[in-house]
Amino acid sequence: MKIIDVNVRVFSHTTRRHQDTAGHAHPGPPHKVNLALLTIVDDDGAEGYCFAAPEVVRPHVIDKFVKKVLIGEDPFARERLWQDLAHWQRGSAMQLTDRTLAIVDCALWDLAGRKLNMPVHKLIGSYREKIPAYGSIMCGDELENGLATPEDYGRFGEMLVKRGYKGIKLHTWMPPVSWAPDVKMDLKACAAVREAVGPDIHLMIDAFHWYTRTEALELGRGLEKLGFDWIEEPMDEQSSASYAWLAENLDIPVLGPESAGGKHFSRAEWITSKACDILRTGVHDVGGISPAMKTMHLAESFGMNCEIHGNGAPNLIVAACTKNAKWYERGLLHPFLEYDDGFEYLNALVDPMDEDGFVHISDKPGMGEDINFDFINANLVE
Ligand SMILES: O=C(O)[C@H](O)[C@@H](O)[C@@H](O)C(=O)NO
Numbered sequence: 212m213k214i215i216d217v218n219v220r221v222f223s224h225t226t227r228r229h230q231d232t233a234g235h236a237h238p239g240p241p242h243k244v245n246l247a248l249l250t251i252v253d254d255d256g257a258e259g260y261c262f263a264a265p266e267v268v269r270p271h272v273i274d275k276f277v278k279k280v281l282i283g284e285d286p287f288a289r290e291r292l293w294q295d296l297a298h299w300q301r302g303s304a305m306q307l308t309d310r311t312l313a314i315v316d317c318a319l320w321d322l323a324g325r326k327l328n329m330p331v332h333k334l335i336g337s338y339r340e341k342i343p344a345y346g347s348i349m350c351g352d353e354l355e356n357g358l359a360t361p362e363d364y365g366r367f368g369e370m371l372v373k374r375g376y377k378g379i380k381l382h383t384w385m386p387p388v389s390w391a392p393d394v395k396m397d398l399k400a401c402a403a404v405r406e407a408v409g410p411d412i413h414l415m416i417d418a419f420h421w422y423t424r425t426e427a428l429e430l431g432r433g434l435e436k437l438g439f440d441w442i443e444e445p446m447d448e449q450s451s452a453s454y455a456w457l458a459e460n461l462d463i464p465v466l467g468p469e470s471a472g473g474k475h476f477s478r479a480e481w482i483t484s485k486a487c488d489i490l491r492t493g494v495h496d497v498g499g500i501s502p503a504m505k506t507m508h509l510a511e512s513f514g515m516n517c518e519i520h521g522n523g524a525p526n527l528i529v530a531a532c533t534k535n536a537k538w539y540e541r542g543l544l545h546p547f548l549e550y551d552d553g554f555e556y557l558n559a560l561v562d563p564m565d566e567d568g569f570v571h572i573s574d575k576p577g578m579g580e581d582i583n584f585d586f587i588n589a590n591l592v593e
């Protein structure tokens with residue numbers, strides 16, 4: 212078996228999610244955005260797919276790196292192909308990113324599953340068929356009755372509990388919100404949600420990513436009084452020493468890193484430097500399902516949980532195949548958006564959640580995405 216082609220289709224679809232200047236999502240009017248579908252084809256005609264931001268799989272990256280490594284190779288040689296791509300990163304002038312490695316790794320897993328008519332989580336070795344989800348709320352905003360006040364967060368927390376969530380994570384207010392960041396307002400929003408949902412719902416925070424050590428300490432101490440499960444990314448994750456200081460000075464578990472580079476290698480350093488109590492990984496953060504699984508196993512070896520960043524089929528697969536993730540991050544959520552409406556390019560949600568707050572893992576072949584190829588091919592932009 213050999214890979215004979217790697218191609219990218221860019222298509223447009225309609226969404227009400229808009230990105231702010233920090234890359235965080237907020238609701239807005241329907242608008243068209245572009246998305247890419249990477250396809251890897253082998254000489255039997257089997258195909259594997261993965262969705263990506265178009266710039267992550269732009270022609271330069273595909274032609275100069277991905278095709279050079281993959282074409283002519285065995286599609287089942289995922290580990291060697293990942294290692295080969297990873298070794299091309301250093302000389303790529305930062306053009307070959309972990310995001311691209313993630314897309315390629317996922318598409319290779321998808322090809323294997325579709326070819327063998329097996330779901331990927333069973334190829335890897337399934338641990339569970341369903342997992343509890345926490346509702347991951349969008350960053351705060353200044354929209355009337357949106358997420359503009361602590362009371363807005365409290366009301367939305369109540370709505371999420373009624374939907375079945377047993378855990379809720381707040382992303383609080385950050386620039387470009389005019390008056391953000393503000394530790395005291397963060398704590399007011401957290402207190403309003405705790406008041407609204409009661410003591411038995413698990414609560415977490417993912418705060419402004421650039422607080423100082425003393426601001427993060429003030430936030431953490433306040434969360435301890437509110438019985439939060441963890442504090443996430445309150446400071447720049449490029450300083451693991453700051454997180455080691457914070458973890459030393461707080462009782463509430465410190466979780467990370469999410470956005471720090473370095474794949475599973477840097478996450479090993481976060482463990483040995485005691486920079487976190489709960490580790491974090493994410494398929495798109497560490498370069499694919501394969502390195503995300505390595506990160507989960509690394510954490511397990513140290514008796515640690517590792518929480519997985521982000522929604523979507525690849526992250527759900529990692530959660531399905533490991534014991535030491537407590538949650539699936541379902542989101543991002545907002546009072547003005549109906550998450551269960553899904554997307555035009557998928558015929559079904561990849562992460563349906565029952566009324567008890569469990570997301571059920573698909574047994575469809577591959578990554579389990581029911582892709583609407585007719586929609587994609589009818590909305591190509593390039
Ligand atoms: O834009 C981001 O930083 C992410 O979407 C982030 O808001 C969210 O996914 C996250 O941090 N989850 O933990």
Ligand SMILES: [Mg+2]
Nearest residue numbers: 417443444469
């Ligand atoms: Mg986060």
